[in-house]
Amino acid sequence: MNNDIRIGILTISDRASQGEYEDKGGPAIRDWLTLAIKGAWEAIARIISDDEVLIEATLRELSDREGCCLIITTGGTGPALRDVTPEATEKVCSKMLPGFGEQMRSVSLASVPTAILSRQTAGIRGQSLIINLPGKPAAIAECLHAVFPAVPYCIDLIGGPYLETHPDFCASFRPVGARRG
Secondary structure, rough: OOOEEEEEEEEEOOOOOOOOOOHHHHHHHHHHHHHHOOOEEEEEEEOOOOOHHHHHEEEEEEEEHHHOOOOEEEOOOOOOOOOOOHHHHHHOOOOOOOOHHHHHHHHOOOOOOHHHOOOEEEEEEOEEEEEEOOOOOHHHHHHHHHHHHHHHHHHHHHHOOOOOOOOOOOOOOOOOOOOOO
């Protein structure tokens, strides 16, 4: 079993990638994960433009070369023409997990009616779970709280490292009899 926990944090934004806008999404993900994950882990962060081919290549790099068990993206999940993160994610994944997007939208709708426009999704590439989040830090935290309890067990099921969470911040769920680290 691999004990190295590497997590890809991918900000997808034309303006942030060109230095015209401060990336707030990537740091929000890192801060949230720091509170949630028990034990050592390494963040592999990237900031790229809203280009579908580049998004696909970066997801492949984080999964295949960097060995990230979890890749969390922020940005590019809306209905605008340049919002292509879900399409790129679907192209690189062997299995899609629509329940992640359904849960994130459901939770977000309680805060803002335009959450219905968001196209968050998740999928599996090899031993990597890829989750697409919206770009606003408040929405990132809201969505991670909604889906992260299932993330460690999902990573177990795809052969990744054993991830533990701080139960007082985000209690993960594993069925009785699931493997231990």
